[in-house]
Structure formats: C-alpha cells, structure tokens
Amino acid sequence: MLKRQNQTNDQNSVDRSAPIATIINVQTEVPISCDQCDCDTHYSIGHLKALPTLTCEFCQDARSFTQLEMNVLESALQQMGFYLAGAKA
Numbered sequence: 704m705l706k707r708q709n710q711t712n713d714q715n716s717v718d719r720s721a722p723i724a725t726i727i728n729v730q731t732e733v734p735i736s737c738d739q740c741d742c743d744t745h746y747s748i749g750h751l752k753a754l755p756t757l758t759c760e761f762c763q764d765a766r767s768f769t770q771l772e773m774n775v776l777e778s779a780l781q782q783m784g785f786y787l788a789g790a791k792a
C-alpha cells in the first residue's frame with residue numbers, strides 16, 4: 704500500500720508578480736503630432752475618445768482623429784503599463 708504523506712504545500716500561495724499597472728484617467732493629456740508642421744498639440748484622452756476633429760495649435764491644420772488611432776494609442780499606452788480608467792470605447 705502506498706503510504707504517501709500528504710506533503711503538498713498548505714500555503715498554496717501563488718506569487719503574483721504581475722507588474723503594477725498604472726490607471727490613467729480620461730483627463731490625462733497626450734501629445735498628437737501634426738502632419739503638417741510636426742508640432743505636438745496636447746489633447747485629453749477623454750476628448751480623443753470622442754474621435755474629434757483635431758486642430759493644430761500652431762498651423763491650424765485640421766484633421767479627424769480616427770478609431771484606429773484611438774486603438775493604437777490605447778494599446779501603446781498599455782504596452783507602457785498604462786491602462787485607461789473605464790476604457791470601454
């Protein structure tokens with residue numbers, strides 16, 4: 704007969720060494736560079752989520768911010784460890 708002592712670790716503690724994510728809120732401003740003059744204009748993430756028309760502060764060039772860019776921005780932030788609060792886009 705096998706007389707195996709139950710030697711499993713009682714403390715089944717999984718060391719969750721997950722990196723700590725920083726949650727950023729929609730007020731956080733990110734720089735968006737202008738196609739025309741390459742200058743950065745800062746917009747809040749909440750503003751960008753509405754996919755607005757972006758007007759450059761420097762040359763007044765206007766273009767629309769697309770859902771694709773929003774997705775790219777969001778995943779880029781996530782790669783840096785930043786997660787959007789209440790991101791449901």
Ligand SMILES: [Zn+2]
Binds near residue numbers: 737738741763764
């Ligand atoms: Zn510009």
